[in-house]
Amino acid sequence: MKSVNVGIIGFGTVGTGVYKVLQQFGNINIKKIAVKNIHKKREIENFNSSILTANADEIVTDPDIDIVIEVAGGIDPAFDLLETAIDNGKHIITANKELLAKKGSELFKLAKEKNTVILYEAAVAGGIPIIMPVKTILSANRITKIAAILNGTTNYILTKMAENNLSYEEALKQAQELGYAETDPTGDVEGFDASYKISILSTISFNKKVSIDKIYREGITKITAQDIKSAKELGYRIKLIALGQMLDNGKIDVRVHPMLVAKKHLLAKVDNATNSIMLKGYPVGEIVLTGPGAGAEPTASSVVGDLLVLASELEASDKPLPQSICHHNEIADQIEIGDTYNEYYIAINAGNNPGAIGIIGTICGNNNINISTIMQKGIKEDNTAEIIVITERSKESDVQNALKELLKSDCIKNIDNLLRVMN
Amino acid sequence: MKSVNVGIIGFGTVGTGVYKVLQQFGNINIKKIAVKNIHKKREIENFNSSILTANADEIVTDPDIDIVIEVAGGIDPAFDLLETAIDNGKHIITANKELLAKKGSELFKLAKEKNTVILYEAAVAGGIPIIMPVKTILSANRITKIAAILNGTTNYILTKMAENNLSYEEALKQAQELGYAETDPTGDVEGFDASYKISILSTISFNKKVSIDKIYREGITKITAQDIKSAKELGYRIKLIALGQMLDNGKIDVRVHPMLVAKKHLLAKVDNATNSIMLKGYPVGEIVLTGPGAGAEPTASSVVGDLLVLASELEASDKPLPQSICHHNEIADQIEIGDTYNEYYIAINAGNNPGAIGIIGTICGNNNINISTIMQKGIKEDNTAEIIVITERSKESDVQNALKELLKSDCIKNIDNLLRVMN
Numbered sequence: 001m002k003s004v005n006v007g008i009i010g011f012g013t014v015g016t017g018v019y020k021v022l023q024q025f026g027n028i029n030i031k032k033i034a035v036k037n038i039h040k041k042r043e044i045e046n047f048n049s050s051i052l053t054a055n056a057d058e059i060v061t062d063p064d065i066d067i068v069i070e071v072a073g074g075i076d077p078a079f080d081l082l083e084t085a086i087d088n089g090k091h092i093i094t095a096n097k098e099l100l101a102k103k104g105s106e107l108f109k110l111a112k113e114k115n116t117v118i119l120y121e122a123a124v125a126g127g128i129p130i131i132m133p134v135k136t137i138l139s140a141n142r143i144t145k146i147a148a149i150l151n152g153t154t155n156y157i158l159t160k161m162a163e164n165n166l167s168y169e170e171a172l173k174q175a176q177e178l179g180y181a182e183t184d185p186t187g188d189v190e191g192f193d194a195s196y197k198i199s200i201l202s203t204i205s206f207n208k209k210v211s212i213d214k215i216y217r218e219g220i221t222k223i224t225a226q227d228i229k230s231a232k233e234l235g236y237r238i239k240l241i242a243l244g245q246m247l248d249n250g251k252i253d254v255r256v257h258p259m260l261v262a263k264k265h266l267l268a269k270v271d272n273a274t275n276s277i278m279l280k281g282y283p284v285g286e287i288v289l290t291g292p293g294a295g296a297e298p299t300a301s302s303v304v305g306d307l308l309v310l311a312s313e314l315e316a317s318d319k320p321l322p323q324s325i326c327h328h329n330e331i332a333d334q335i336e337i338g339d340t341y342n343e344y345y346i347a348i349n350a351g352n353n354p355g356a357i358g359i360i361g362t363i364c365g366n367n368n369i370n371i372s373t374i375m376q377k378g379i380k381e382d383n384t385a386e387i388i389v390i391t392e393r394s395k396e397s398d399v400q401n402a403l404k405e406l407l408k409s410d411c412i413k414n415i416d417n418l419l420r421v422m423n
Numbered sequence: 424m425k426s427v428n429v430g431i432i433g434f435g436t437v438g439t440g441v442y443k444v445l446q447q448f449g450n451i452n453i454k455k456i457a458v459k460n461i462h463k464k465r466e467i468e469n470f471n472s473s474i475l476t477a478n479a480d481e482i483v484t485d486p487d488i489d490i491v492i493e494v495a496g497g498i499d500p501a502f503d504l505l506e507t508a509i510d511n512g513k514h515i516i517t518a519n520k521e522l523l524a525k526k527g528s529e530l531f532k533l534a535k536e537k538n539t540v541i542l543y544e545a546a547v548a549g550g551i552p553i554i555m556p557v558k559t560i561l562s563a564n565r566i567t568k569i570a571a572i573l574n575g576t577t578n579y580i581l582t583k584m585a586e587n588n589l590s591y592e593e594a595l596k597q598a599q600e601l602g603y604a605e606t607d608p609t610g611d612v613e614g615f616d617a618s619y620k621i622s623i624l625s626t627i628s629f630n631k632k633v634s635i636d637k638i639y640r641e642g643i644t645k646i647t648a649q650d651i652k653s654a655k656e657l658g659y660r661i662k663l664i665a666l667g668q669m670l671d672n673g674k675i676d677v678r679v680h681p682m683l684v685a686k687k688h689l690l691a692k693v694d695n696a697t698n699s700i701m702l703k704g705y706p707v708g709e710i711v712l713t714g715p716g717a718g719a720e721p722t723a724s725s726v727v728g729d730l731l732v733l734a735s736e737l738e739a740s741d742k743p744l745p746q747s748i749c750h751h752n753e754i755a756d757q758i759e760i761g762d763t764y765n766e767y768y769i770a771i772n773a774g775n776n777p778g779a780i781g782i783i784g785t786i787c788g789n790n791n792i793n794i795s796t797i798m799q800k801g802i803k804e805d806n807t808a809e810i811i812v813i814t815e816r817s818k819e820s821d822v823q824n825a826l827k828e829l830l831k832s833d834c835i836k837n838i839d840n841l842l843r844v845m846n
Contacts, residue, residue: 127708127710129552129556129560129561136728137556137725137732138724138728140724140730140731141728266713282720283440283720283721283723284550284721284724285550285724288713288714292708296706297706297708301706302707305559305562306560313739317739319739319740
């Protein structure tokens with residue numbers, strides 16, 4: 001096998017994992033690694049620190065380097081570095097979902113001009129094989145739906161809330177103590193991370209460029225212990241779901257928000273930090289791929305997998321294989337959240353008035369919303385009642401209008417939560 | 424894209440599915456289809472029956488045909504036909520697990536000589552992407568364990584037994600009526616089908632040729648309604664599991680038998696005819712791939728997926744890519760069932776004697792078997808007791824010896840079942 005020269009940008013947990021796994025493959029030569037601190041002690045046996053550099057430009061301009069692995073994250077300076085690398089004819093392997101979601105189009109366009117490829121299995125769902133399968137063995141399919149748990153931190157928090165009857169704040173604190181959540185958890189708990197990933201996965205699944213700016217996004221911070229409890233009683237688990245759908249009219253519906261997932265659904269059974277992707281297409285039907293969505297080792301599996309495939313392609317031909325190239329010529333026509341159809345869970349705090357249920361029923365009816373389940377369990381100490389409504393499939397804008405009308409009514413104190421439901 | 428000429432051998436449900444899906448891909452030209460009955464009416468729109476032939480030799484010797492798709496099944500005449508096709512320089516795509524399991528080595532050897540490839544995504548787990556991912560994006564991994572539900576018929580039967588408290592015979596009859604089981608169900612219910620598939624999957628996962636003759640195989644016909652009930656009470660589901668393990672000493676443990684699978688395990692949650700593969704490796708960790716294991720459309724997804732990838736490889740280079748070639752140079756050193764270690768479920772029918780539990784405990788202890796759970800629920804009408812024992816991890820030969828000793832004891836009437844346990 002022909003030897004391939006590689007440069008790595010970023011030498012944190014993931015970069016170190018990639019380095020260690022690559023030691024097994026004799027045909028891969030790591031020529032340089034760009035790090036922040038060249039003097040930091042590295043816990044790697046027989047490590048030759050002379051390949052370290054503090055100047056990543058050395059990697060992206062080195063004429064001997066064939067492939068640049070970027071595992072640093074963030075937009076700046078990753079974007080400029082990869083742009084220069086592609087400009088210099090290098091192939092790219094990256095785990096950087098934020099970069100691909102925000103600036104992927106520019107990079108893929110440049111790569112096409114320069115006849116190089118960008119591979120990114122590690123950017124979506126860590127070690128789960130999904131990007132390459134969609135581009136290769138599943139390529140006969142017209143994919144119409146993706147429903148996925150793509151963020152381990154939020155799945156961990158929601159699992160602990162359900163298992164131990166914790167509030168969001170208590171579960172977040174535990175997750176932070178155990179290293180599952182960062183000190184500033186915004187990127188995870190507000191759904192940004194999942195939205196980057198679903199934008200990438202939807203783009204390759206539907207063969208149309210999905211714009212991150214048009215993805216509706218809602219995190220898990222508003223989920224209460226009461227929501228988790230009510231969901232359980234009704235036969236559901238609450239999960240942060242990244243959703244991508246190709247509608248019959250060719251429009252695309254991509255969003256990230258918590259959902260009540262029916263207990264029998266395989267996604268409801270995916271707990272802790274595990275990720276899972278349900279993909280529906282013709283002719284394959286429904287498949288579900290589950291595994292570790294993050295961590296040095298699973299991520300290294302995907303980065304090195306991309307690298308080994310690319311190395312063998314480069315050995316067979318100078319021309320990259322068609323399935324390694326991303327086409328983003330067509331722009332997805334993404335619909336607004338108001339135009340989506342869903343089943344809903346509505347948690348309503350009502351006064352202890354005889355008319356509350358009647359008013360809820362009337363206002364829902366007036367807004368084309370059929371109620372499938374309604375549950376009220378007694379009156380609380382503050383003389384209010386928690387009423388849970390599950391609706392049949394309804395239009396989001398109708399539901400939002402109904403909620404506004406409900407809030408105008410004297411017997412309705414508050415809409416405690418509105419969540420969407422997956423059966 | 425360069426046009427590719429294809430011949431199809433077999434035009435039953437799967438062949439027809441493949442034909443239909445291929446109509447969407449302009450660069451694939453189906454030149455000939457070999458059928459049993461050329462005059463049979465085909466329910467396909469605008470079908471040009473002039474491409475049908477009753478003589479499959481016409482396909483495997485046609486110099487214009489680049490790729491032969493074999494979806495006929497069985498050894499004879501499939502083996503001779505594919506041998507001739509490879510000899511004539513054709514690439515092969517096949518869904519024929521029995522052929523690959525029994526005669527794969529000969530075909531792969533010939534293909535290597537002739538510089539052609541054999542692809543077979545559809546032969547294992549229907550529409551679930553597993554063969555190509557193992558050979559490409561997961562190729563950085565040292566895979567150490569596969570535990571899989573690879574036969575839809577038996578999973579359907581076991582699911583119905585559990586859901587509706589049916590006997591094996593009742594559930595089989597329902598499965599036959601609904602078309603999930605064949606009139607002669609032997610190939611499925613005795614584990615042959617699953618053993619073909621695990622031999623193929625173990626071979627590519629461990630990079631050593633696993634011999635079908637050395638795979639221990641046990642079907643589901645001995646599972647009773649009582650076993651299902653006891654398993655449920657102890658927190659398990661019974662599944663037909665195909666197991667492949669790379670042991671620390673480099674030996675390979677491959678077998679097919681029913682197992683009690685702990686309810687929390689993802690495989691326990693896979694019901695009806697669905698298939699699922701748990702794969703463990705370094706660095707990826709554990710991934711679980713779930714989906715439809717049979718049927719015209721899922722199978723067509725995999726056959727056409729192989730075809731599209733191969734067509735694009737042939738466009739880029741005359742040399743097939745390394746990951747498309749199967750290496751079977753090294754023969755797996757497969758261990759016997761007696762040398763395996765497992766946890767066990769033992770269903771013992773004992774006389775209503777004061778000493779039964781004591782004798783079970785003593786005999787297990789004498790044979791190095793630690794009991795983790797023992798359950799007896801009263802005395803039955805015939806004055807015997809059903810005693811269920813779950814053991815800690817023990818050697819199979821020790822367990823078999825203990826069972827022989829137990830049967831010699833006056834208080835033990837019968838060993839009703841011995842099953843292995845996966846926690």
